[in-house]
Structure formats: C-alpha cells, structure tokens
Amino acid sequence: MSERIIVPFEGPGAGSGPLAWGQRQVWAAMVESDSSMSMGGVVEVTDRRTTGDFAAELRFFMSRYAAMRTLLRFADDGTVTQEVYGSGETALEVVDADGGPDPAAVAEALADEWRQRKFDYEQEWPLRMGVVRRGGAVTHVVVLICHIAADLGGIAVMMRELAGRDPRTGEPAGPYTADQPLDLARRQLEPASARQTAAAVRYWEAHLRTIPASMFGDPVDRGDPIFCRLRWQSRAMHLASDALCARLGADPAWVLLAAFAAGFERVRPGHGPFVAIGIISNRFRPGLRDVVSPITQDGLCVLDVAGVSAAEAVARARTASMSASKYAYYDPAARADLTERMIRERAEHLDLTCLYNDRRGPRPPAPGDPGPAPAETRVLAEEPLTFLGPKLMVTVEDVPDVVRMTVDVDTRSLSLPDLRTLLHEMEDFVVGA
Known part of the structure; x- marks a missing residue:
C-alpha cells in the first residue's frame, strides 16, 4: 500500500x-x-x-x-x-x-x-x-x-x-x-565573468594547439562488453600516499593525479603529455561555497611525467591541477566555440574523453604510525554498462582508509587487461615512491 x-x-x-x-x-x-x-x-x-x-x-x-x-x-x-x-x-x-x-x-x-x-x-x-x-x-x-x-x-x-x-x-x-541559480546566472553576465571566460579561453587555447589529438589509439573491437565499469580499491596505496604527502608537503590529489599520468605513460608509452579533463568543483571561489546548484565544470589537466622522478611528477601534477582549477570557470559556449575552431585549424578531431574526478574532500593529517599495511588490493566489482560518453573516466570516491576508484571504460579504446594494468601501475607508482 x-x-x-x-x-x-x-x-x-x-x-x-x-x-x-x-x-x-x-x-x-x-x-x-x-x-x-x-x-x-x-x-x-x-x-x-x-x-x-x-x-x-x-x-x-x-x-x-x-x-x-x-x-x-x-x-x-x-x-x-x-x-x-x-x-x-x-x-x-x-x-x-x-x-x-x-x-x-x-x-x-x-x-x-x-x-x-x-x-x-x-x-x-x-x-x-x-x-x-x-x-x-x-x-x-x-x-x-x-x-x-x-x-x-x-x-x-x-x-x-x-x-x-x-x-x-x-x-x-x-x-x-548564497546565490540562487538565477542570481548566479545574472552574475555570469557581468564584465568580471566575461574577463574570467576570456582568461580561461586563452589557457585552453594554448594547450589545445599542442596537445596530442587523443590519449587513445585507433578503436579495436574487442567484443562484449563494449562499455564496462570496474570498482577497485587499495589500502596500500592510501597509506603510501599519506607517507608521500608528508615527505613532499603535497596534497593527496596531486599524488593521485601524478599516479594516473605515470600509470598511463607505462601502459601507453610515448604518447606525449598526459591530458585529462578534471571535474572541478569551483566551490573554492568567492561566493560559491554554499550555492545549491551545479557549479562543477571541466578543467584541462596537461602534464608530462615521462622519465621524471616521482617527486617531480607530483610537482608537475600540482601545477597542472591548480591551473586546471583556475581556468575551469567559464561560459561553456565560449569553450565549445574554441574547440570547434581548434579542430578546424588543426584539421583533426580533438578527443578530450579521458576524464578524472577526485571526489575526496579535505582530510586531517595522517597519524604518525599507521601500522602495517594489508597487502589486499582488489577489484570490488566489474559490470557492463549500456552507455558511456567518455572513453575513460576515473572517479576517486570519498571514502576513508583506502583509495577506492570507480573506472568506466570503452573497451574499444582501452582493453580491460590494460585497464587493470593501469590501476596496478598507479599503485606501484605511489608505493614505490
């Protein structure tokens, strides 16, 4: 009833x-x-x-x-x-x-x-x-x-x-x-917002002129499932990340972004700088912290970690992450116009379908002695999807005591064995560092 x-x-x-x-x-x-x-x-x-x-x-x-x-x-x-x-x-x-x-x-x-x-x-x-x-x-x-x-x-x-x-x-x-959605839309018509969009367009254009056209090779039909979701976690990666952050004075988000770039370089060596679209909250901006409306937008992360030390990779991830966040607040129509113009000028399609979303919030400092790290790293679930827009999307879940990721993949662009290798290479990067 x-x-x-x-x-x-x-x-x-x-x-x-x-x-x-x-x-x-x-x-x-x-x-x-x-x-x-x-x-x-x-x-x-x-x-x-x-x-x-x-x-x-x-x-x-x-x-x-x-x-x-x-x-x-x-x-x-x-x-x-x-x-x-x-x-x-x-x-x-x-x-x-x-x-x-x-x-x-x-x-x-x-x-x-x-x-x-x-x-x-x-x-x-x-x-x-x-x-x-x-x-x-x-x-x-x-x-x-x-x-x-x-x-x-x-x-x-x-x-x-x-x-x-x-x-x-x-x-x-x-x-x-806080601003309600109509208030926010009106503010985004003001001159200050136009200047913010113009700065973002300049940043995106500088990278879109030079980045690889795609992070993936030509598609390969590997049968079903075409689209797949894999959930994976690592306690060792969490503890190693805490230790690396303490040693380098780094943020966990920079460490994991560096690991993603390094892991991709190991799976697909020589592709050029790592390029991912980061999902940026924008709540760090003045007046946006308490807004109840979607204010996340795409940020462009570009970093080259080939042949560099782990410390240097994390430093480059810091710069890439901060730049992506700084220029992730803009009029979407201006970015769409820019992308179309860059495709015409380069005479090739720009495939920006490698997405990265670190959902973790700020955390207190890790304890000095976390105790022994369990060796368990495991796949929690693997299931087919009926639809997937991007070719690869890595989402870092906001859970304590482990690094847990939900990864959606188009297997025509990255095979499931390569995806599993990528995740373990990410873990190896952090634990080895």
Whole structure:
C-alpha cells in the first residue's frame, strides 16, 4: 500500500532566466547520456523520525532552495531557460512494507525505479522524496535529486543546513545568503565573468594547439562488453600516499593525479603529455561555497611525467591541477566555440574523453604510525554498462582508509587487461615512491 502526502511550500526568488554555466554543462551531459543523472539513494532511519518529520524536511528543502522549485522551459530554437516558482506543492511518497518484502529491498526498488525514470523537466520538481514504513514506523528514506538542480557539493550544503535547523521549531539557523541559480546566472553576465571566460579561453587555447589529438589509439573491437565499469580499491596505496604527502608537503590529489599520468605513460608509452579533463568543483571561489546548484565544470589537466622522478611528477601534477582549477570557470559556449575552431585549424578531431574526478574532500593529517599495511588490493566489482560518453573516466570516491576508484571504460579504446594494468601501475607508482 502507498500514499502521497501533499507538502505545500513557499520561498523567495521567483522569476525566469538563462541557465547558469554549471547548469549548462550538466544539461549537455544529461542530453548526451539521455539521463537525469540523478543523485541520492536510500538511507536507513534509526532515530524514530515520522512521516510528518520527513514531510517537514521536504518542505524545508523546497522552500529554502530555489533550485528545487525550478522547472525548465524549451524554446523552438533549442534554447533552455529556467523558471523558479515562489510557491507550490509537492508530495512525499509513502510506501508500507507490512507483510511483504524486507523494507530495505522495497526502498532500494523505489530508488532504482526513480533512477531509471527521467524527470519531467517541464512539469516535475527536481526533488523526489519518499519513505518506507513497517508497522507504521519509518524504516528508510529515499531521496533522488535531478543533476540540473544540484551537484554533490550542493547536496552537502543541504544536508548541513538541514542538520543545523532549530531542533524545536525546525527553522533554519539563519537566512540563506548564497546565490540562487538565477542570481548566479545574472552574475555570469557581468564584465568580471566575461574577463574570467576570456582568461580561461586563452589557457585552453594554448594547450589545445599542442596537445596530442587523443590519449587513445585507433578503436579495436574487442567484443562484449563494449562499455564496462570496474570498482577497485587499495589500502596500500592510501597509506603510501599519506607517507608521500608528508615527505613532499603535497596534497593527496596531486599524488593521485601524478599516479594516473605515470600509470598511463607505462601502459601507453610515448604518447606525449598526459591530458585529462578534471571535474572541478569551483566551490573554492568567492561566493560559491554554499550555492545549491551545479557549479562543477571541466578543467584541462596537461602534464608530462615521462622519465621524471616521482617527486617531480607530483610537482608537475600540482601545477597542472591548480591551473586546471583556475581556468575551469567559464561560459561553456565560449569553450565549445574554441574547440570547434581548434579542430578546424588543426584539421583533426580533438578527443578530450579521458576524464578524472577526485571526489575526496579535505582530510586531517595522517597519524604518525599507521601500522602495517594489508597487502589486499582488489577489484570490488566489474559490470557492463549500456552507455558511456567518455572513453575513460576515473572517479576517486570519498571514502576513508583506502583509495577506492570507480573506472568506466570503452573497451574499444582501452582493453580491460590494460585497464587493470593501469590501476596496478598507479599503485606501484605511489608505493614505490
């Protein structure tokens, strides 16, 4: 049995306007993948919160964040704009699992169904929320957010502010002072943003004139699976990275980027400088830390580690990482125009489909004596995918005590044996250093 609890909401910032830069990049990826790229999932409830409590949480999200009260509008010429509503209604889905399957399985089934079903961008709010009950008690909450409304950093803001509410009244700890999506889009039309875009275009152009046209050779049909996802982790790599960071005064992100470049050089030697598109949060920029809207954009990482020491490779990764971040905030249309122009001038296609996304946040200093490192390095899962846009995407997950990576690969461009070799070469680089 299921029901829907209607939840009214009201908030400031009603209006319409263009998509902000991060939204435009996300929308392009959603169109390419034919997916809402939804984020979220299932959380077990152990603190006796009721359906009323979750309805109040849903009202909080919808009222506080304009991104959750936004629908898309599509013009005949293909232009996409957004309309923010000042009030409306949404629904909390309630599913009773009495006498049937385990509530956890019911919750996972609901989350899977929501992931598979694209949002109706013109009619449906970009936040789906539901609870599963057994015996009248809530056992699980299911939340899915369309990527056009938020990125992982934005979801972290939402969770932090939810936890910071007044425990008696449920009111937020203070007013929402960050830009809402329409505010952000308006700021990106100002002269300072035009100068930021121009600087980014100069940086990208300097590299696009000289980098290898592709990190991959000609495609080879290796049969099924064409697209594959591999999840892999290494405790030894984590401990070695901590030790290397302490010795060099380096950031773990630089170490792993250097390892990726060095590993690729060992698998595909002589290809020239390593080139990857980094997924850059942009939340380090003034005024963007608490924005609830997608503000991640592509950054261009270029570094040559062939024949250099590990310390020098990490130093070059630092420079490449910082440059990629500095020039990853721009008008996506300007970058698209630049790429098309470079393809014409070079008379060859530029394949920028090696992606790197280090999702780890800041961590406290590692303890002086971590103890013996277990030898276990293992593949956690390997499964086929139905679609993959890039040819290789390495995502470093934000988990403690190990380096855990989710790697999506087009096996026509990089075979599974070569991918496994790449991961072990990355580990060897860090442990050996």
